[in-house]
Amino acid sequence: MNEYAILLDGLEVSIGLGIHDHERAAPQRVSLNVAMTCRYDMPPADRIDAVVDYDYLREGILALAAGRHIELQETLCDAIAALALAGDERVQEVRVRSMKLDVYPDARVGCEVVRRREAP
Template identity: 75%
Template structure:
């Protein structure tokens, strides 16, 4: 069966993220998630036949308000773990970008996790 890439792109959340004193208040963070999914058969035209990104979006919003993250690496790992809860997700790529740290650049991290 072919793989399908499900994208949750440019999800903007307000969250505590960073180690600097000015980052203790919530700031804008954009998350990009790409999930490579494999199904036993070609999916039928029903949402229960595929990985539903509504779940991931909802869980990311909950994660963003659950605590302060010091490191983007830890945030990306947490988002990847959420995506990998569904056994049909074979690989997930997560990128986070802090939008407002510098006036001339965005600061980010990207990870890839694969199911063994």
């Protein structure tokens, strides 16, 4: 097996996220990083159909951000991980990190999850 890490790094979205009244009042900036471990039977040919195309992931995240308000970063990370694993069976593992950018003036706060495809 050949493993590759496909990275979507630093995607900044404006999203309704949080439990506090001020977080419910307006969307906030969140930075998202996603790393997908993909397995291929052989080194992929130099064609997009031979690899996991990350467009579906980016588009899905943007749709998620435009959708409903989400209470917790854990919920957001889990939803993105599920999206990554559902998009292509060659994705074996996904690591998702979210960072709220404007909570504190001197720090970012975030969450990270790792999810693996379950064996059949």
